[in-house]
Amino acid sequence: MTPGTRTDTIPIDVAPVEIAQQRKAPLPEVRDVVFDVQSLSATYGTTTAISDVSLDVYRNLITAVIGPSGCGKSTFIRCLNRMNDLVPGAKIDGKVLYHGEDLYGDGVDPVEVRRRIGMVFQRPNPFPKSIYDNVAWGPRVLGMRKGIDERVEKALRGAALWDEVKDRLKKSGLSLSGGQQQRLCIARAIAIEPEVLLLDEPASALDPIATSSIEELMHDLKREYTLVIVTHNMQQAARVADLTAFFSLDVEDGRRSGVLVEYDTTEKVFTNPADKRTEDYVTGRFG
């Protein structure tokens, strides 16, 4: 599903706030498609998590995935970097094209997929190592040993953490506050220069100030990265996302599965959603 129009490119009719923020650098009229998801279904054993999901994800935009618990939001983004491969019994149907190439095609290396498409999880999960090593670990494993100090600094700056940690890089990553730990995880993700960042409830365990700094960071990150965020917090989606996909639970013959109900600009979803199920969810009348 493409937001608004049903073509591979969308007009940039993002929220006025967004336009105001980017006034200095006018946005191009069209966007490249990063992910072209076609009729994607995911099952865990006999349970269908998501069913027949089709949507496009666009370069350098923030796409939010919202919906009630159990609607398959996390499953969906985990399909985008083959994270579900690690779950026993998980099975995928349909296609996930990444720049036109089937992510689940023969000969595609899931490790390389996850290098290009990084992920940040709900709870900050730094390694019990120094701040420096947390960030340097990924590049080292991937053989990016040249200029490692510069790479660590660049990643920490990119995650808006450098100024806070530059004098204590040898201290444990676990010594940081929750919000700093989450930014450290973002730094760790971007240190290996992915193109896409998937964020699964990245601020749900954080206090409002740390949440605010993560949201600000997301705005900065989208200049270089394509972001897909799963969030329970609708106002967070409204604040940060350019596009919003609403997933819901569909019940057929007593079997429940997550379906994509609506996908459009965030402004449209939060001012005049096209589908009554979306309207009921965003206005809190769901269920």
Next chain:
Amino acid sequence: MRTTFQDELDLLEATLQEEGALVLRALRGAINALEQRDHELADEVISFDDDVDARYVQIEEGIQSLLARQTPVASDLRLVLAILHVNLHLERMADYCVTIAKLSKLVPEVDPGPRFVEGFEEMGSRCEEMIRVALDSFGDRDLEGAEGLVDLDELIDRANRRVVERILELGEDPAMREYGLRMVVVSRALERIGDHAVDIGEQTAYLLTAEFREFTDASHPQPREA
């Protein structure tokens, strides 16, 4: 279901309808005061404006609180924004009623003939009808009713033009001229009340369609379809 939030929205809308009923009473009082040259009634209309203002402030504060705490979206957001605008239009209408009441006290003791009284009675009745239609179509979410306000407004505009023509025929007598001058303002106030009713209709259309549009555009007039 967010019952507290829904209760607050319902209360805001009920207060808005209450404010509308007060505006109708103020308008009838102002027209009667003008027709019957009843200064006491005019004073009542003037002080009655405080009641309208109290509802206006109550709605403003309610909206401020709702926006801060409940962050309404989608149709809820449109309803809150529409109430914000309709509230302002009703308050302005009540101000015009005060203007009419004040002017009714200032007219000199002249007899311009029954046609003036008839003219203002016609305009006043049409304004009352428009306010009712505006409030009902907002409450009933009735797009057709809201769009019909344009036709009703046209009738007021015509009545306004007739009143102005009659004023021009009042002659050279200074007292008559003063009367005429004041009545131009009264006629204009009634005509503006009609315009505000149309604006309320536009808010109903926004609430229902999520599109801001003016029913009529004076700067780009388009011929209406037959």
